[in-house]
Amino acid sequence: MAEATLRTAPLDKARILQWLQTYGVYAGVAALLLVNSVITPYFLTTENFRTQAVQVAPVIIVALGMALVIGTEGVDLSVGAVMALAASVTALYLGYGLLPALLAVALFAAVIGLANGALVAFVGVQPIVATLALMVGGRGLALVLLPQLKDLRNPSLASLGSGDVLGIPYLILIAAALAVLLAFVVRRTTFGRQLLAIGDSRPAAQLAGLPVRRVLIVVYVVSALLAAVAGVLATARLQASDPTSLGNLMELSAITAVVVGGTPLTGGRVNIGGTVAGAVLIQLLTATLIKHDLPPSWTQIAQAVVIVAAVYAARGRGKR
Amino acid sequence: MTTTNPDAPVTTPPAAPRKEDRPVGSGRSERLSALVQQHGALAVLLIVSLVASFSFDSFATGDNVSNMATSSAFLAIVALGMTFVIITGGIDLSVGSLFALGGVLAAWGSRHGTLVALLLPLAVCGLIGVVNGLLVARSRLAPFIVTLAAMLGARGLMLSITDEGADTYLIGKGSVLAELGQGSTLGLGNPVWITLALFAGGAVALRRTRFGQNVYAVGGNEDAAALMGVPVARTKILVYALSGLLAGLAGALNAAWLASGVTILGSGMELDAISAVVIGGTLLTGGLGYVSGSLVGVLLLKVIQNVINQIGSLDSSYQQVVSGAFLAVVVIAQTWLGRRRQLM
Numbered sequence: 001m002a003e004a005t006l007r008t009a010p011l012d013k014a015r016i017l018q019w020l021q022t023y024g025v026y027a028g029v030a031a032l033l034l035v036n037s038v039i040t041p042y043f044l045t046t047e048n049f050r051t052q053a054v055q056v057a058p059v060i061i062v063a064l065g066m067a068l069v070i071g072t073e074g075v076d077l078s079v080g081a082v083m084a085l086a087a088s089v090t091a092l093y094l095g096y097g098l099l100p101a102l103l104a105v106a107l108f109a110a111v112i113g114l115a116n117g118a119l120v121a122f123v124g125v126q127p128i129v130a131t132l133a134l135m136v137g138g139r140g141l142a143l144v145l146l147p148q149l150k151d152l153r154n155p156s157l158a159s160l161g162s163g164d165v166l167g168i169p170y171l172i173l174i175a176a177a178l179a180v181l182l183a184f185v186v187r188r189t190t191f192g193r194q195l196l197a198i199g200d201s202r203p204a205a206q207l208a209g210l211p212v213r214r215v216l217i218v219v220y221v222v223s224a225l226l227a228a229v230a231g232v233l234a235t236a237r238l239q240a241s242d243p244t245s246l247g248n249l250m251e252l253s254a255i256t257a258v259v260v261g262g263t264p265l266t267g268g269r270v271n272i273g274g275t276v277a278g279a280v281l282i283q284l285l286t287a288t289l290i291k292h293d294l295p296p297s298w299t300q301i302a303q304a305v306v307i308v309a310a311v312y313a314a315r316g317r318g319k320r
Numbered sequence: 321m322t323t324t325n326p327d328a329p330v331t332t333p334p335a336a337p338r339k340e341d342r343p344v345g346s347g348r349s350e351r352l353s354a355l356v357q358q359h360g361a362l363a364v365l366l367i368v369s370l371v372a373s374f375s376f377d378s379f380a381t382g383d384n385v386s387n388m389a390t391s392s393a394f395l396a397i398v399a400l401g402m403t404f405v406i407i408t409g410g411i412d413l414s415v416g417s418l419f420a421l422g423g424v425l426a427a428w429g430s431r432h433g434t435l436v437a438l439l440l441p442l443a444v445c446g447l448i449g450v451v452n453g454l455l456v457a458r459s460r461l462a463p464f465i466v467t468l469a470a471m472l473g474a475r476g477l478m479l480s481i482t483d484e485g486a487d488t489y490l491i492g493k494g495s496v497l498a499e500l501g502q503g504s505t506l507g508l509g510n511p512v513w514i515t516l517a518l519f520a521g522g523a524v525a526l527r528r529t530r531f532g533q534n535v536y537a538v539g540g541n542e543d544a545a546a547l548m549g550v551p552v553a554r555t556k557i558l559v560y561a562l563s564g565l566l567a568g569l570a571g572a573l574n575a576a577w578l579a580s581g582v583t584i585l586g587s588g589m590e591l592d593a594i595s596a597v598v599i600g601g602t603l604l605t606g607g608l609g610y611v612s613g614s615l616v617g618v619l620l621l622k623v624i625q626n627v628i629n630q631i632g633s634l635d636s637s638y639q640q641v642v643s644g645a646f647l648a649v650v651v652i653a654q655t656w657l658g659r660r661r662q663l664m
Binding site for chain 2: 075119123124125126128129130132133134135136137138139140141143144147252255256259265266295296297298299300301303304305307308311312
């Protein structure tokens with residue numbers, strides 16, 4: 001009996017740890033929902049859930065792209081700048097109608113994504129540096145195009161930001177649809193497998209004859225496009241273009257969501273469901289602290305603790 | 321491999337493979353690449369400054385130069401610590417927050433005397449740096465994530481000290497601390513002299529001490545360094561502690577210069593510091609870098625900023641575009657040079 005316990009104990013510990021690594025983020029979200037429904041007044045209302053979801057939707061959309069980039073052992077620091085750029089470009093071209101404006105945004109974002117991807121894939125620059133240049137330059141460009149906050153009163157843009165289907169806002173539907181799409185791409189398509197193989201070992205992927213450069217470029221373009229989508233949606237919700245503060249620190253929120261969701265920074269694995277849950281976890285944590293009148297400084301400290309705890313738990317998973 | 325020889329200062333990236341494949345006589349070309357990598361930024365700085373001083377009457381004036389020097393000093397001190405961290409192959413995103421925290425602590429502590437005002441930020445920021453180093457070195461967590469958490473945590477701490485940014489602590493006029501930040505010696509602000517002294521010390525520490533050799537060795541090839549008996553963990557903890565300490569000191573000096581601890585400062589500073597270090601020829605992959613380059617990198621960023629301010633018609637947001645473009649060009653050039661050196 002005692003022997004059996006001794007023999008299984010390490011195994012159980014490993015199993016618990018593994019379970020925590022995979023499902024810890026969902027358990028965290030569940031725990032926060034449970035605690036809040038008991039201690040927070042008006043938490044269990046449709047209105048509250050809608051507010052929280054609408055707030056977290058842009059973070060989720062950006063984090064989805066970030067998850068793909070991190071899956072290739074990269075990182076994209078330019079997403080916040082792309083959001084700001086998307087806001088500026090929307091404001092500039094909205095006069096021609098919503099669709100032309102969206103096309104212009106997509107074009108700008110694709111160019112930034114191409115530049116990031118080309119620097120990483122062809123020049124061989126480290127992702128963090130390649131995207132740092134566009135993080136600095138991209139926001140500058142957004143400010144050059146549109147130096148200050150601008151009111152955008154456009155009915156079709158407004159309906160994009162605040163419209164809904166059966167009571168579910170477009171923002172949430174778009175985020176959910178993108179999450180499902182990307183989960184499918186990562187799990188079921190050749191592209192997804194190539195992406196993970198590159199993240200696992202780029203030299204090995206190269207030797208195996210995978211189209212490494214093409215996949216990397218596509219990944220950075222997708223990340224930029226998703227950031228642009230988030231930028232347009234945030235602009236539509238605000239009904240104003242705010243190039244100075246829109247997307248500020250978004251790269252960090254997105255990276256946090258991805259990492260807390262169980263995607264290792266070392267690449268080779270992507271957890272889309274975890275990424276969504278990671279974003280939700282941080283949103284709920286922030287909302288909980290604010291609802292109970294705890295100062296914003298606590299939120300930042302709590303966020304820091306969650307990040308370190310999540311990364312500590314994920315330690316040693318995947319390759320070193 | 322060259323890096324594993326602890327007696328020789330390491331100047332080439334250890335990744336250079338297939339030494340035996342190199343054609344004979346490639347040494348000169350390799351040395352040229354190294355020269356461009358080390359001093360390219362200095363050449364650009366001189367050219368930009370020269371063009372600017374001919375183009376704008378107000379550029380090369382004593383006032384403008386001394387202003388630029390003083391305002392560069394604080395970023396330069398932060399970049400000095402960042403240089404050490406990056407040479408070990410790490411990164412420190414927490415410096416901007418530690419800069420703000422250091423400033424607030426110095427201003428808060430200045431009521432209790434200069435000693436408290438200087439020691440408190442150094443102790444707290446240094447301690448956070450040690451925690452960063454411990455998590456990176458002992459728990460083997462990614463430096464990017466650890467220092468990101470420290471960035472959030474330190475900003476939270478700073479906000480809770482200042483009642484969510486509402487309280488501003490002032491530094492009394494005429495105190496030793498204020499003199500340290502605002503006074504000048506031989507026409508240059510005291511922060512400039514402090515910065516120059518720190519860089520001289522940093523250069524000596526990096527080039528002439530066992531610690532400096534360890535920093536290069538860890539960044540060059542961590543596993544090889546460990547096999548050679550280099551104290552990898554201790555070196556890493558020391559560089560993060562140094563980075564935190566210098567960020568705190570820079571914040572304290574900046575607060576002394578401004579006569580108050582300003583809570584909104586320092587955001588985005590980590591990126592400026594990283595940009596300056598990279599422009600200065602330090603490789604983000606670690607193992608190769610120069611303290612002097614980081615100083616040049618900071619000056620270059622400040623000169624670009626100043627030139628754009630001088631061109632009154634240009635929006636100041638062009639500064640970001642130019643800095644970003646500049647960073648991209650430097651990084652591409654560096655990568656290209658690095659690859660050439662590897663191939664040769």
